[in-house]
Amino acid sequence: MAITAASPNPLRAGLDSNRIADPCNIVFFGASGDLTKRMLIPAMYNLRLGDVLPTNYGIVGFSRSEKSDDAFRDEMKSAVDTFSRTGEARDPMWSDFASRLTYVSGSFDDPDAFRRLRERLDANDEQLGTAGNRLYYLSTPPGVFATIVQQLAAAGLGPRDRERGWSRIIIEKPFGTDLESARALQAEVNAVFEERQVYRIDHYLGKEPVQDIMALRFANVMFEPIWNRRYVDCVQITAAETVGVEGRGGYYEQAGALKDMIQNHVVNLLALVAMEPPISPNADHIRDEKFKVLSALRPIREEDVAKLTARGQYGPGLIDGKPVAGYREEPSVDPQSTTETYACVKFFIDNWRWADVPFYLRSGKRLARKHSEIAVRFRGIPHRIFGETGDQIENNTLVMKIQPDEGVSIRFNAKIPGQKMHIRGVTMDFNYGPGFGVVSAPAYERLIADAMRGDATLFTRWDAVERAWEAVVPIMNRWAESRVVDFPNYLAGSQGPQSADALLVADGREWRRI
Amino acid sequence: MHVDSVSDTKAILEQLRQSRLAVAVDHKANPAASAAMLNFLVFVDDPTHREWVLERAARVANKHPSRLIVLDSTSTISGVDITTVVLDSGDSVLLSERVDIGVATTGHAAIISLVQELSVPDIPLVLWWSGGRLLASRTFSGLTQGATTVLLDSSGKVRGEEAIRELGEFLTRFPNVALQDLAFLRLAPWQDMIAQFFDDPALREDLFSLTALEIESGSAAEALYLAGWLGSRLSWEIAGREAFRDRSGRTIPFTKIDKGDQRRVASVVLRAGEATYRAALSAEDSNVVELSVDGPKARPIKYAPLRNIDNTSLIERAIIENRRDPIFETSLLTVRDLLG
Secondary structure, three states: OOOOOOOOOHHHOOOOOOOOOOOEEEEEEOOOOHHHHHHHHHHHHHHHHOOOOOOOEEEEEEEOOOOOHHHHHHHHHHHHHHHOOOOOOOOOHHHHHHOOEEEEEOOOOOHHHHHHHHHHHHHHHHHHOOOOOEEEEEOOOHHHHHHHHHHHHHOOOOHHHOOOOOEEEEEOOOOOOOHHHHHHHHHHHHOOOOHHHEEEOOHHHHOHHHHHHHHHHHOOOOOHHHOOOOOEEEEEEEEEOOOOOOOOHHHHHHHHHHHHHHHHHHHHHHHHHHOOOOOOOOHHHHHHHHHHHHHOEOOOOHHHHHHHEEEEOEEOEEEOOEEEOOHHHOOOOOOOOOOOOEEEEEEEEOOOOOOOOEEEEEEEOOEOOOEEEEEEEEOOOOOOOOHHHOOOOOOOEEEEEEEOOOEEEEEEEEEOOOOOOOEEEEEEEEEHHHHHOOOOOOHHHHHHHHHHHOOOOOOEOHHHHHHHHHHHHHHHHHHHHOOOOOOOOEEOOEOOOHHHHHHHHOOOOOOOOO | OEEOOOOOHHHHHHHHHHHHHHHHHHOOOOOOOOOOOEEEEEEEOOHHHHHHHHHHHHHHHHHOOEEEEEEEOOOOOOOEEEEEEEEEEOOEEEEEEEEEEEOOOOOHHHHHHHHHHHOOOOOOEEEEEEOOOOOOOHHHHHHHHOOOEEEEOOEOOOEHHHHHHHHHHHHHHOOOOEEEEHHHHOOHHHHHHHHHHOOOOOOHHHHOOOOEEEEEEOOHHHHHHHHHHHHHHOOOEEOOOOEEEOOOOOEEEEEEEEOOOOOOEEEEEEEEOOEEEEEEEOOOOOOEEEEEEEOOOOEEEEEEEOOOOOHHHHHHHHHHHOOOOHHHHHHHHHHHHHHO
């Protein structure tokens, strides 16, 4: 067999970095923003330290503010020193990394700025050997996503305009503010990029425990036979936070818990836990299965919204023993705001596996604990043979813990030692951290590296985004129409509004404690 | 807690139970919740090396819930010492157990029987062998039979070409046991850097027309393993003790230079016609490697973090892998053939 430049590198076999990315340039739009400083550049630097980046790479920051390459490098050095998980940047690694950083200033609708961006990227191809490959990262406010995509195309930076190299685009959430705007944005994006070139990032999906869900389900045989309506009573998915809106009151007023969390993060968790086994770990095979599950979500009719959902808004209360303000007292929040900071929804999945099994999804801010988990509650035993003792025999529950603890616990019943047959619920707990003795890399590092390698497994495909919007639109509509009279309806630091409890009580169930 | 007799397994197991109970009560934990992930068996017979080995073993065991069984053949202790420690694991309380056994005067059959009694069934048993002899030791062979993974360092206590030859035989004798050599594991950053040169498609072809290989290293095992790895990845044949032959029949001289700190590679030079690929420790910072390509396809010098992995992390890595590594095994067999 003839050996050519196209032959794979045989030295990569078996190495940790056997999926090293192609040489490429990464352009961060919104490079002066908080996300770039806190997450993206520290993530890039750590990928460099971990030797995950290709040998030939360039990083270009693009933003409105005027600054020189050197000023940008100084800013990013300070960002890495402050926010990197590996501590302060040190030479010679930092100087090597900084030499790849450049900056282009300009407005997102300025064709001249995009012309300068193109010149910079072409120069990097020549000087850094980045081979014409480009990854664009939109970490800007969503309102300018479409404009940037249009300008990329106009400047000849879109994939179809160029003769060599690949082009990919990472788009931060939210992808649209409702179904209509999401479809409009998709049309704009799709006019320039093919779907396989679009990476819609949901950092939640890059978290290690979320990936562990797939391993738990599809690398073990014992769960699959009972992972269905015959044995599962209900599934509860919780994403609870203790923080408030953290200075993002302006954004949150337009979003609310339903759009900010349920429509993307929590619905994605539902898809992972409910989907059929994919035929391979290939990105599209996994995303096909997720799409099928989301397509099977029973549409919620607007007239059923009141009985299938609940919403809340926090008032003043205590978090960790310290008083915190209510939502309406937060900066940039309307004192009469009706934006929900808590949302819960009861979904059904109309397919053979899950028919009539309720999936209860909830997410809220300023709750009692920071706590995310998926709890699969199994049906009760069919016949009690230990009935005489009067013991409470609990339903078995399997809990996939996402944060802050990452692990799996199983709740089952056991006999209390002694002469009498007393039964009690006990918990078997596995924590990933101590279990494997390793700390997982932050989600952004994993996701950026995946996008550079062209692995879209952990990114959301358009059809799934569209289905997720379709699932929540009736709720959004109904909530927009109906007047809220009881906000704020839960105390900061509590378990959430009573209306959420009532939703489950009506079904003869109760929420797991946060 | 202490038991005088190493052969009184009943008393040792009872003391283990008592130790676990006492610690669990102190921490308001369930004494039954000692979720051991592995049996970690450590054999040490060199008093000068003992502290080094035991400190690292304890670090690993304190991170991974395990039953650590130390077979101490240095005459430093007699009898059996038992301790239980609480691992830091967030909300949960996990217990890890340690049994130190003085085996300087204990026969191999008794040692093997003792280990069988004390090991937690149905979980992996990792043997870290820090003894002076390998296959010639009946204790080593006996313990290996019950192990899932055997870990050693051919650049440490068991050194030299003879050790590598024996490890070649190990693969034949124990086909179901995963063998891990720290000397090979610590080469990972160098393998990655060498691979990096040829990630560039324009340089890829040079990989298949290499004409010379030079490795500077403070110990022989690392240099030999790196050469063996490169040779096996590129399907080279052996052409004497200091040369390979590639698929086109070209002879590739291999020069091994003894230079630098022990267990550390100092530089690797690959030549392909007029091109020279060099990865060498930076004079400015020994944790950084300078990568250069000279000749017709010259590239600017680049810097890469060496990411020298400490021994404890290497041990962890071997434990987590817990499977045979075909890349290591083919590299080892190539070195064995090279040594003749």
